[in-house]
Amino acid sequence: MLTINKQRLLDDIESLARIGATPEGGVSRPAMSDADAQGRAWFRRRVEDAGLEFRQDGAGNLSAVLSSADPMAPTVLFGSHLDTVPNGGRYDGALGVLSALEALRTVRDASLALPAHLEAISFTDEEGSLLGLFGSRALCEHLSEQDFAYARGGKSALAEGMERLGITTSTVLSARRYPTDITAFVELHIEQGTRLEDAGVDIGAVTAIVGIRSYMLRFIGTAAHAGTMPMDRRADALWGASAFVQQAQMLVRDTFTPGVMNCGLIEALPGAFNIVPGEVRLALEFRHGTLERLNHMEDALLDLAERIAAEFHLRLDREMAGRDAPALMDERVVQTIEDAATALNLRHTRLMSFAGHDSQEISMIVPSAMIFVPSVQGISHNPREFTHVQDVVNGAATLLQTVLRLASAGNGESGD
Amino acid sequence: MLTINKQRLLDDIESLARIGATPEGGVSRPAMSDADAQGRAWFRRRVEDAGLEFRQDGAGNLSAVLSSADPMAPTVLFGSHLDTVPNGGRYDGALGVLSALEALRTVRDASLALPAHLEAISFTDEEGSLLGLFGSRALCEHLSEQDFAYARGGKSALAEGMERLGITTSTVLSARRYPTDITAFVELHIEQGTRLEDAGVDIGAVTAIVGIRSYMLRFIGTAAHAGTMPMDRRADALWGASAFVQQAQMLVRDTFTPGVMNCGLIEALPGAFNIVPGEVRLALEFRHGTLERLNHMEDALLDLAERIAAEFHLRLDREMAGRDAPALMDERVVQTIEDAATALNLRHTRLMSFAGHDSQEISMIVPSAMIFVPSVQGISHNPREFTHVQDVVNGAATLLQTVLRLASAGNGESGD
Numbered sequence: 001m002l003t004i005n006k007q008r009l010l011d012d013i014e015s016l017a018r019i020g021a022t023p024e025g026g027v028s029r030p031a032m033s034d035a036d037a038q039g040r041a042w043f044r045r046r047v048e049d050a051g052l053e054f055r056q057d058g059a060g061n062l063s064a065v066l067s068s069a070d071p072m073a074p075t076v077l078f079g080s081h082l083d084t085v086p087n088g089g090r091y092d093g094a095l096g097v098l099s100a101l102e103a104l105r106t107v108r109d110a111s112l113a114l115p116a117h118l119e120a121i122s123f124t125d126e127e128g129s130l131l132g133l134f135g136s137r138a139l140c141e142h143l144s145e146q147d148f149a150y151a152r153g154g155k156s157a158l159a160e161g162m163e164r165l166g167i168t169t170s171t172v173l174s175a176r177r178y179p180t181d182i183t184a185f186v187e188l189h190i191e192q193g194t195r196l197e198d199a200g201v202d203i204g205a206v207t208a209i210v211g212i213r214s215y216m217l218r219f220i221g222t223a224a225h226a227g228t229m230p231m232d233r234r235a236d237a238l239w240g241a242s243a244f245v246q247q248a249q250m251l252v253r254d255t256f257t258p259g260v261m262n263c264g265l266i267e268a269l270p271g272a273f274n275i276v277p278g279e280v281r282l283a284l285e286f287r288h289g290t291l292e293r294l295n296h297m298e299d300a301l302l303d304l305a306e307r308i309a310a311e312f313h314l315r316l317d318r319e320m321a322g323r324d325a326p327a328l329m330d331e332r333v334v335q336t337i338e339d340a341a342t343a344l345n346l347r348h349t350r351l352m353s354f355a356g357h358d359s360q361e362i363s364m365i366v367p368s369a370m371i372f373v374p375s376v377q378g379i380s381h382n383p384r385e386f387t388h389v390q391d392v393v394n395g396a397a398t399l400l401q402t403v404l405r406l407a408s409a410g411n412g413e414s415g416d
Numbered sequence: 417m418l419t420i421n422k423q424r425l426l427d428d429i430e431s432l433a434r435i436g437a438t439p440e441g442g443v444s445r446p447a448m449s450d451a452d453a454q455g456r457a458w459f460r461r462r463v464e465d466a467g468l469e470f471r472q473d474g475a476g477n478l479s480a481v482l483s484s485a486d487p488m489a490p491t492v493l494f495g496s497h498l499d500t501v502p503n504g505g506r507y508d509g510a511l512g513v514l515s516a517l518e519a520l521r522t523v524r525d526a527s528l529a530l531p532a533h534l535e536a537i538s539f540t541d542e543e544g545s546l547l548g549l550f551g552s553r554a555l556c557e558h559l560s561e562q563d564f565a566y567a568r569g570g571k572s573a574l575a576e577g578m579e580r581l582g583i584t585t586s587t588v589l590s591a592r593r594y595p596t597d598i599t600a601f602v603e604l605h606i607e608q609g610t611r612l613e614d615a616g617v618d619i620g621a622v623t624a625i626v627g628i629r630s631y632m633l634r635f636i637g638t639a640a641h642a643g644t645m646p647m648d649r650r651a652d653a654l655w656g657a658s659a660f661v662q663q664a665q666m667l668v669r670d671t672f673t674p675g676v677m678n679c680g681l682i683e684a685l686p687g688a689f690n691i692v693p694g695e696v697r698l699a700l701e702f703r704h705g706t707l708e709r710l711n712h713m714e715d716a717l718l719d720l721a722e723r724i725a726a727e728f729h730l731r732l733d734r735e736m737a738g739r740d741a742p743a744l745m746d747e748r749v750v751q752t753i754e755d756a757a758t759a760l761n762l763r764h765t766r767l768m769s770f771a772g773h774d775s776q777e778i779s780m781i782v783p784s785a786m787i788f789v790p791s792v793q794g795i796s797h798n799p800r801e802f803t804h805v806q807d808v809v810n811g812a813a814t815l816l817q818t819v820l821r822l823a824s825a826g827n828g829e830s831g832d
Contacts, residue, residue: 266654
């Protein structure tokens with residue numbers, strides 16, 4: 001069986017981690033930053049040094065391509081992203097891109113003749129420093145000019161970043177790919193959770209990526225003097241908001257597990273030691289694997305917020321801040337991952353992804369699935385993010401075997 | 417009985433409120449701002465127009481003085497402050513200064529010969545835009561060079577402000593007054609609470625100003641991915657902090673009424689929709705009228721914070737942010753206020769002040785007390801702050817009668 005070059009892959013992970021390295025041992029390569037630009041240039045050199053074809057599309061997505069002898073052959077696409085959150089880890093994203101590159105080199109070194117083009121891809125701004133899933137959305141034609149105006153990193157920061165990458169609104173909008181040209185998409189990624197580690201399983205075959213909804217809630221009461229206004233006469237917005245945080249987490253744990261919720265931002269206004277908060281802004285986000293459960297969660301959480309606002313003599317305002325639908329992975333690709341893992345004698349299981357990934361976009365136009373490998377303690381978006389060498393190797397090997405099966409199948413079953 | 421000129425007082429309140437007027441109908445005259453400087457110039461003109469002596473001391477405190485024929489006579493001091501919080505009301509502080517000026521004019525108009533000098537004073541920066549109770553602390557020698565360095569408005573802003581007032585560190589430190597020269601201090605102020613209004617009482621005689629203690633609490637957990645980290649494995653700092661807000665308010669209401677607490681500032685770090693908060697900073701402030709109760713509250717609240725931190729698998733850090741001792745008012749001055757109100761046929765009651773005032777400083781060196789008049793709905797530090805005309809007049813009349821009694825008593829009982 002074809003095997004990847006373990007040392008070559010580990011050297012790449014090590015080299016790339018030096019670009020944007022932080023004092024805490026993490027990596028900061030936010031999309032379109034200087035460090036990201038350096039990471040992109042490094043990737044291009046590695047691709048060209050390997051004798052592979054390098055491409056950059058109109059959305060700044062980078063590819064290494066190993067073409068089939070048949071120019072009309074379909075493409076098997078696989079990869080992930082090179083950008084990171086600020087002070088993140090060295091595996092999130094990078095593992096999938098570098099393993100994809102290593103798979104290509106392995107196929108090329110073996111001079112395998114395949115009935116499909118192989119394309120290892122790195123998507124622009126998966127993490128959303130400026131505009132989340134930028135590259136994968138562009139590829140699927142899921143980006144519009146309106147999205148640029150409401151980029152969460154700010155419109156002008158996005159414009160500067162795009163200029164740095166040498167892309168424009170019109171090149172981005174032209175980056176779409178034709179689904180019929182692509183047989184399948186596979187993304188190798190660290191789990192960023194503890195289910196594989198807890199179960200002692202090597203490989204996760206991802207069946208769905210959870211949907212995510214988010215709201216900015218505003219609990220509105222009356223600012224007052226913190227000394228002279230008796231406690232029983234206050235409309236303290238923080239009392240209501242804190243009751244919501246307490247009760248929302250109990251509600252979700254009791255009723256919606258494995259669904260999750262988070263309140264990651266909170267602000268009390270006007271904001272002084274001696275003023276009773278007249279308003280609290282609270283970010284609410286929740287995730288589940290099916291539309292039905294996500295709808296139930298939304299109803300239950302918003303109803304809870306309304307009831308608590310009334311109880312604490314507050315008014316509730318809410319603004320939707322995000323809405324990503326759950327994404328179902330393709331059963332055939334999931335099975336191919338399982339077959340590959342079985343062939344490699346690796347323990348595997350099916351699971352849901354609770355994090356968003358480029359696969360959620362690509363899966364809408366191309367049959368897709370993800371390979372997860374364990375993350376120690378589930379830590380990610382953190383300098384302490386770590387995946388053991390054996391798991392790195394298992395993941396890359398499973399990716400390679402999956403891609404080889406998809407490349408062959410794609411030929412035999414084209415148009416299925 | 418000598419009566420104040422109601423229209424002259426109301427005109428002054430109206431004129432002063434135009435300086436720093438805000439679109440919402442409030443007043444912004446933060447200490448040492450341009451508006452404050454205009455307010456001070458206006459006050460000087462009003463004093464001089466009335467034929468009274470104007471003084472400014474080394475801390476920028478402004479006085480109108482009506483001297484006794486006896487140059488060795490003691491002084492009865494009374495007043496409040498002209499500065500406001502940003503977008504505050506027209507009564508907080510101003511009522512006490514303008515009523516004091518009106519009392520002086522009334523005495524002067526009546527050509528009363530008194531055995532004490534009368535001094536109506538406006539203290540610098542009571543509200544603490546730059547350095548709280550600046551003027552009254554300077555007068556009591558409770559300000560040191562260290563206080564300038566840690567001014568809450570910032571060291572350089574304070575230096576600029578002082579330059580605008582024409583004062584320096586050394587003039588401030590020389591602004592102390594000798595307690596033996598001053599018979600008593602009286603401050604008329606709006607209640608900024610609802611106890612008088614609720615009880616239908618005209619005048620409050622303040623027996624104590626509550627002590628205030630404040631802490632910045634830090635609940636420290638572990639930042640994590642809000643999707644992939646299962647809810648039951650999180651050390652979510654906001655869960656702990658919000659449980660503390662809930663339980664602290666119940667603890668204080670159940671056990672420490674009329675003592676009060678407030679959490680007026682909160683921040684979750686790193687602060688993103690999709691990151692479980694690894695740290696929450698929470699401002700805690702609490703107030704009570706006696707040292708003993710304040711100590712009990714402090715122990716109970718900090719113990720609660722520790723227990724909640726442990727329960728939520730968090731670490732607690734705390735930093736003391738302020739510590740103002742409760743201030744007992746002088747029984748003789750309190751009784752004099754009550755006698756004055758009785759003589760005026762006004763309903764009166766004793767109460768504590770839950771807000772800080774210059775009186776808490778002055779009471780440490782001179783027998784002091786405060787006169788409270790009702791504030792509609794207890795609203796203050798707000799453009800909607802309002803006190804009815806009759807209550808304004810009642811307050812000024814009570815102040816005048818109190819001052820007249822203290823001036824006579826001061827002569828008869830000097831050195832008591």
